[in-house]
Structures are given as C-alpha cells and as structure tokens.
Amino acid sequence: MALLFEYLPLILFFVVYKAVDIFWATGVLIIAAIVQLVYYKVSTGKIETRHWIFAGIAVVLGGMTLAFHDEQFIQWKVSIIYALLGLSILFGKLLFKTNLVEKALMGLFSSVQKEQEVEINIPNAIFNQLLVLWVFLFLSIAVLNLYVAFNYSLDTWVNFKVFGLMGITFIAIVFTMFKVYKFLPEEQ
Incomplete structure (x- = not known):
C-alpha cells in the first residue's frame, strides 16, 4: 500500500x-x-x-x-529529478566518501539482519559497481527524458514517463538484486 x-x-x-x-x-x-x-x-x-x-x-x-x-516546464521535471539523484550519488561518493547506494541497500536489508540475527557482508567492490550503474542510469534517464520530450509527441512522452521509466527502473532494481543476492543469508 x-x-x-x-x-x-x-x-x-x-x-x-x-x-x-x-x-x-x-x-x-x-x-x-x-x-x-x-x-x-x-x-x-x-x-x-x-x-x-x-x-x-x-x-x-x-x-x-x-x-x-x-507543457515544456513539466517535461523538464523528470530530467531535473533524475539528474539530482545521479549527481547526489556521485557527489556523495566524491565529496563525502559515502556510497549512498550502499546506505540505501543496507537500510533495506537491516530488517533481514535483525530477524535472522546474521550479518550481511557485501564487498565494497559490488557497492561501487552499483554506484556507477545508478549514477549512469539516473543521468542517462535525465538526458533520455529530454530527448523524448522534445523529439516526440506529448502522448509518447507521457507514456515514456509512466511506463518506460518504470520499466527501466525495474530492470535496474532486478540487476541490483541479482548482484547482491549471493551475499544475502539463505532463508531458514
């Protein structure tokens, strides 16, 4: 819900x-x-x-x-949000030495750790690969949104915004879970 x-x-x-x-x-x-x-x-x-x-x-x-x-102003919204997300992750790592992808994933897995009383150990190399993936993905979506918004009809852009971006994000989430799955504890 x-x-x-x-x-x-x-x-x-x-x-x-x-x-x-x-x-x-x-x-x-x-x-x-x-x-x-x-x-x-x-x-x-x-x-x-x-x-x-x-x-x-x-x-x-x-x-x-x-x-x-x-309508061009609302079409910019998607690009601004995704660019901010990508740049936040990138600058978090470069300026503050914080991997925001790692923080987000470990926040999701914290309930698993508490329930099963196990520690989840995912190598930093995996988190760094995922960081690069998500920065690239978010910045690419920001650019792709502008391309679709200004080269295709408004109907195409709305459909891309709703279904295309959800599909791209879903694939990235599945890939992320695939990368960390082998490091998760097996169910009891």
Whole structure:
C-alpha cells in the first residue's frame, strides 16, 4: 500500500492526462504532491528530503506549466529529478566518501539482519559497481527524458514517463538484486 501511495501522483497525472489534458494533469500532480506531503507529516511526523524535493519541483515547474500554458516546464521535471539523484550519488561518493547506494541497500536489508540475527557482508567492490550503474542510469534517464520530450509527441512522452521509466527502473532494481543476492543469508 505504501508503494502505491508513493506513486499516486504519477498515477493520477497519467489518468487525468488521458481523460482531459496535460494542464489538468499537471494541476492534479501539484495537488497530489502537496497532499502526499501532508499525509507523510500527519502519519509519520516527518517528511523525508526526497519528498520535499519532488513536491517542490512539481509545484514550481507545474506552476510554470500552468502559468505560461506551456507543457515544456513539466517535461523538464523528470530530467531535473533524475539528474539530482545521479549527481547526489556521485557527489556523495566524491565529496563525502559515502556510497549512498550502499546506505540505501543496507537500510533495506537491516530488517533481514535483525530477524535472522546474521550479518550481511557485501564487498565494497559490488557497492561501487552499483554506484556507477545508478549514477549512469539516473543521468542517462535525465538526458533520455529530454530527448523524448522534445523529439516526440506529448502522448509518447507521457507514456515514456509512466511506463518506460518504470520499466527501466525495474530492470535496474532486478540487476541490483541479482548482484547482491549471493551475499544475502539463505532463508531458514
């Protein structure tokens, strides 16, 4: 259910775009992003940085899309978010010597470690390979989004944004799990 709520603004954007147009869809995206922030604040007492960033970009670029009646602003949103993600991972490693991919994965695996009382030891080389993969992937998606947005129809871009990016991300997640699977404890 939490995953569905995470993607709710995207789902609503797609449905309203198909039913009405890009401008209504953008308005719904802005409202859904704000409602999502309120929900996280009420339900957990805090709002994670990524939710602030996603909502902020949706409000600013969505607002510009509506104010100027120009869909190009909302089309930039995907590229800005993915470029920020890729650069955050890259600069986290270069400037702060922190592998954010490792932190994210180990955060996911922490419940497994506690439940099975085992330690998960994944070599740094694997985490570094995954870091390069995710930086390359995020920066490539940022560029690919702009290419699709400015070389194809609005319908093609919306479909790419919803289905293409989800498909690319799913493949990358499967590859990531494949790389770390042999280091995970076997089920009892």
